[in-house]
Amino acid sequence: MSCDQPVTEEVGSSRTPLTKVYSVFPQFHTLIFLALGVLATANAPIVDLGYAQYQGSVDTATNTTSFLGIRYAAPPLGNLRWAAPQPPPIMSGVQPALTQPNECYQAPLGNASTNPFESISLSKRTVSQSEDCLFLNVYTPGSVVVATPSGGLPVVVYIHGGGYISGAASLYNGADLIVESNYGVITVVLQYRLGLFGFLAGEAVKEGGTPNAGLLDQNYAFQWVQAYISHFGGDPAKVTIWGQSAGAGSVIQHVVAHGGNTQPPLFRAVMTSSTFLASQYNYNDRIPEILYSMVVNGTNCGSSSDSLSCVRAADVNTLQTLNSNINLDGFYGMLTFVPVVDGTFIVERPTVTLSKGRLNGNYLLAVVNTHEGNILVDQSTTLDVADFIRTIYPNFGPAQITGAAMMYQNMGSNVDQANLVMGESMFVCPTYYMLDAFGEQSWKGEFAIPPGLHGVDVGEYFTSYSDGPVYDNSQFITSFSNSFMAMAMFETPDHRYASGDITPSWKTWQHGFTEMIFNKTSEGVPRVYTSKTDMDLLERCTYWRNVSAYSAQ
Incomplete structure (x- = not known):
């Protein structure tokens, strides 16, 4: 990040802009940060x-x-909009x-009552939104960083949630882990292009750029980790x-x-918290083309x-207005700009590749929450289950709608x-598809602390996240978070x-x-405690998997 980018000072729960002070008096940087208790000398x-050379800061309270x-x-601006990420610029000093x-630019969840294609409002942000957002944060133990040409510490690379339309690295303090x-x-906590900026698709985007730009950003960040994490004391073979x-x-x-065959490999293990698998259409299917036309007409x-x-x-303001409005006009809780099957990076629907057992990564720890779907459903809806299914899966025919409705x-x-x-079709069942694919090298957990809603588990491992842990019990936090960290360090949560x-x-799933x-x-x-998977649930997941060609998963 260059010195002329906006800087903010955290004061309690709000932040005071210091951009003007720094732009006029850049020599105040060190004095102000020292006053805040951050080592910036x-x-x-x-x-x-x-x-580039980067100078970090030491947090003496956490010894990180x-x-x-x-x-x-590189900043994904101009001709790099909807293009594959490019190398960062060389910076002197x-x-x-x-x-x-x-x-990255943020957008809201859908709030409409009918469109197939109470909104959760975006919380007040403490950093600026920009297209120039392809950054990551690195956190290391101790106050001395030692380069390790070989060996080094295991590395956890965290990808934030937010429905592919919101979220940022600033929300997660990697020192907690x-x-x-x-x-x-x-x-490592990374950012990637979101919403319209990261997931615009269509024939024209495929021909002149790239669909799934946000996914390619993530992949590029993984490549960055392979190339540079040893400079921070990390081992690229233990990601x-x-x-x-x-x-x-x-x-x-x-x-x-x-x-399922990325070469060279970019990671050895994967962990999922509340796996989300939305309808993933081909890049030139009807719905991606409709969305592209909406953007073309809106500009x-x-x-x-x-x-x-x-x-x-x-x-960019015109694009961001479209980004917000198109998402907001989507059906309640649904998302419009999401990954597609692009034929190159994602060559087929994920369930198809998983069913073939073709996988990047060797080990899986998958955790879900008890009630994943509730926050994405209008709790005052009057739709019966058949109409609800028809609305969220517009490619379902009468047979698929009837079959799914009968189960519930x-x-x-x-x-x-x-x-x-x-909850089951988009979160829970895709988790079992993954577990089945990874076989004897996979473990399954459930976060059941009431109310067990989607997202309430995050504060149990990022303990400084938002309002903190929903269940602030040190013994529980140790048990829950250590399972993830054991997986990252020892390739099993059972350590x-x-x-x-x-x-x-732990036993494998x-x-x-x-x-x-x-x-x-x-x-x-x-x-x-340990428990057995509900066999009725697995039967319902088998149905959802059998109709995945219609749900586009």
């Missing part, structure tokens, strides 16, 4: 990446070092890696990729990328002989049924490296369909 570690806002690719990077691992890992929600959906995409490019070049030249018709109210359809870990012995349940008693005491 000449003895803070500097890492030379060849194309952070490098914030490292460019891993030492770049201060002290402040959170710009986040380092402390929980007993200083046994290095953490685990981990994502939550759309971040976990992204993990699926990388597992099946290049038909007044309909009469252009080269519509993509015209859209690339559009004002005796499972509570129409809202209860819609919650289950959403006890910290005292006080109350987790019983295929060992009797065994799962680890993370819950608490009515008295508020942690309860972590």
Whole structure:
């Protein structure tokens, strides 16, 4: 990140812009950061990446070092809109890696009652939104960074969630994971193009650019890790990729990328928290082409002989308005700009590749929440389950609608049924598809702390996230978070490296369909135990898998 980018000072829960002060008095950088208790002096570690030198900061409270806002690719501006990421520019001098990077442009969830194609509002952001957002944050143990040409610490690369339309690296403090691992890992938190900017598809985009630009950004960040993480003391042969929600959906995409045969390999293990697999159409199918036409018309490019070049030249504010409005006009809780089958990076629907057992990565830890679908369903909906299924899966015919509806018709109210359809078809069942594909090298967990809603588990491992842990119990947090960190360090969650870990012995999922349940008693005491997968649930997942050609999964 260059010195002239906006910098903010955190004061309690809000931040005060310091851009004007810094632009006029750049020599105030060091004084102000020292006043904030952040080590930003000449003895803070500097890492030379060849194309740039970055100076991090030491947090003496956690005994970690952070490098914030490292460019891993060129700014995706102008002709690089909807193009594959390119190498970062060469920058002279030492770049201060002290402040959170710009986040990629954000968009809201759908809020319409009918469009097949209460919105969760975007929380107030503390960093600027920009197209120039291809940055990552690196966190290392201790105050000294030692390059390791060979060997080094395991690396956790975290992909944020947000439905492919929102989220940012600034929301996640990678130091949390380092402390929980007993200083046994290095953490990388990456950003990628979102919404219209990251997932615009269509024939014209395929011919003149690339669909799935956001996924290619992630892949490029993985390549950056392979090339540079040894400079921070990490081992590129010991990389685990981990994502939550759309971040976990992204993990699926990388597992099946290049038909499950990415060469050279970019990671050895994968972890998913609330796997999200939306309808993934071919890049030139009806719905992606409709979305492309909406963008073309919204930028007044309909009469252009080269519509993509015209859209690339559009004002960013116009594009961001379209990004927000198109998403908001989608059906309640649904997402419009999501990954597609592009024929190159993603060569076929993910369920097809998974069914062939062709996988990138060797080990899987998959965790879901008890009630994944609820937040994406209008809890006052009057749609019966058949109409709900017809709306979220517009390619379903009468046979698929009837078959799916019959599975849920005796499972509570129409809202209860819609919650289950959403949660199982898009989150829970894709998790089992992954578990089945990884076989004896996969483990399954469930976060069951009430209310068990989608996303409430994040604060149990990123303990400084948002409002903190929903269940602030140190014994539980140790049990839950250590399972992930053990996976990253030892290729199995069944490794006890910290005292006080109350987790019983993990068994692989295929060992009797065994799962680890993370819950608490009515008295508020942690309860972590093994359980068997519900066979009725697996039968419903078999149905969803059998109709995946119609759901486009």
